[in-house]
Amino acid sequence: ENKVKIVREGGLPPLIALLSCFNLRLLELATAAIMNLATNPENKVRIAQRGGIAPLIGLLSSSNDLVQEQSMGAICQLAMNAENKVKIVREGGLPPLIALLSCFNLRLLELATAAIMNLATNPENKVRIAQRGGIAPLIGLLSSSNDLVQEQSMGAICQLAMNAENKVK
Known part of the structure; x- marks a missing residue:
């Protein structure tokens, strides 16, 4: 290859x-x-x-x-x-990724939500994403008109919810 x-x-x-x-x-x-x-x-x-x-x-x-x-x-x-x-x-990587969750470029939103969803599978990162303010924009994207953005935001939130501290935020 x-x-x-x-x-x-x-x-x-x-x-x-x-x-x-x-x-x-x-x-x-x-x-x-x-x-x-x-x-x-x-x-x-x-x-x-x-x-x-x-x-x-x-x-x-x-x-x-x-x-x-x-x-x-x-x-x-x-x-x-x-x-x-x-x-x-x-x-x-988190600050620019989280900042891109508020952008208007649909392709960037798709990629940013995918990246955060991937990063959120790591236990340390679950806490850091929440500490850096990543939860609120992900919740906001649940009402996106783009199915992929919506799905990946939900995937990230599901991963973040596996951390006890994040469940109360």
Whole structure:
């Protein structure tokens, strides 16, 4: 599979380095490539090991919708790995993810709710999501007209409700 070959043959370090470049087109292409590479379980681990999480989190605040969506897509994929769930939160991923729960871009909402739902399966993260103010916007999204946003918000709330402290918030 090409996704594994690209990483094994050294493609990841230059792609991660491009996440810090100022050329918008290169940034769009680099985030797209990393998002696609992150769909492979082995690559999820390697992207994190190579320091890819922090720059992707930084790009969640990009003014470019495509860069933002692709960075979010990569984070969403990376959040499916148990170790990455912890790393994403420790590296500052919750504030921008929770902020994106209030955005008007439907694709970003879909990705943000999916990422938070994935992160919320970790016991530590259940508490941190609540502490960072993630419960109220998730509840607000239960009335979204988008079925996927609604479903993923409910999934996240179900995960958060498994923590005793969150049940009374």
